[in-house]
Amino acid sequence: MRLREAREEVGLTGVTAAKELGISQNFLSEVEHGKRRLTADKLAEAASLYEVHEDELFELQELRRGTDERGWWTQYSGLFPPELLRYFGYEWGAESIRMHESLLIPGLLQTEAYAHAIVTSDSPNTRTSEADQRVEARMLRQRRLRGEDPLRLTVVLSEGALHQQVGGPTVLAEQLEHLLALIEELPDTLELLVVPFTAGAHGALGASTxxxxxxxxxxxxxxxxQETLTWLGVIADRARTREYAATFAQCLRKTAGRRGSRDMVHRALREIA
Structure with a gap:
């Protein structure tokens, strides 16, 4: 993506750049969409053509070398579509993520039982034999929450997510207890915020994940x-990402804050008990 931006910054079309680099336009397009990679020499040639600074070229070469390592998600290539596998990779390499969820606890914060209830609920599209593998992948994703360089996570939930009885009351109660435990365990890297029913309308109301x-x-x-019932994928356009960021910022102002949100989780748990 950075190579595509650099090419556009110097005013080169994909056709012209591909010709200058001695590769096909289709190959260059696949490089810019993360499906292929340039050789180290060809990357240096592209950086020169695009007037990329030496420091950035070093960084790009480091990123390129990193692609030699197979991520844990590659073992699930027969289970998940390519776009979702790409997301797992982006999530693993991200420094921070701002998440919006309406009626579900996000995968990075789910218990195994809660995740299993979600996976098996889509019985028309999910084979029973695949359910355990899907849950296993979800649990592996959660390793990013801890370690030497933990992911910084800001999660905005609708209050409805605290009451939707995914898997039944026992599973939900366990899930809410897990949320409270994570809030206590990860105070510096996890911010869990809840939009109460009384908050009124906002830009993300009714929005998909x-x-x-x-x-x-x-x-x-x-x-x-972004995920909807019939579509999932990555949006890289800067104008559109700014729109999502603005909507998320507005949504933050509608939440009950960190302390108020934690209290809401406690209340929802007491109601189940």
Missing amino acids: FHILSFPSPRLPDLVW
Whole structure:
């Protein structure tokens, strides 16, 4: 994506750039969409053509070398569509994520029982034999919450997510207890915020799931991941990502804040008990 931006910044079309680099336009397009990669020499040639600074070229070469390592998600290539596998990779490499969810606890914060209830609820589209693998992948994703360089996560939920009895009251109660435990365990990297029913209308009301991912390098653009019933994918256009960021910021102002949100989780748990 950074190569595509650099090409556009110097005013080169894909056709012209491909010709200058001695590769096909289709190959260059696949490179810019993360499906293929340039050789180290060809990357250096592209950086020169695009007037990329030497420091950034070093960073791009490091990113390129990183693609030699197979991520844990590649073992599930027969289970998930390519776009979702790409998201797992982006999520694993992100520095921070801003998440909006309406009626579900997001996957990074789910218990195994809650995740299993969600996976098996889509019985027309999910084979029973695949359910355990899907849950296993979800649990592996959660390793990003801890470690030497933990993911910084800001999650905005509708109050409805605290009451939707996914898997039944026992599973939901366990899930709410898990949320409270995570809030206590990860105070510096996890911010869980709830939009109460009394908040009124806002830009994300009724919106589908969307995540805004930010990366360690300031040169790498934010990405948006969006899910609907019939579509999922990454949005890289800067104008659109800014729109999502503005909507998320508005949504933050509607939440009950950190302390108020934690109290809401406690109340929802007491209601179940």
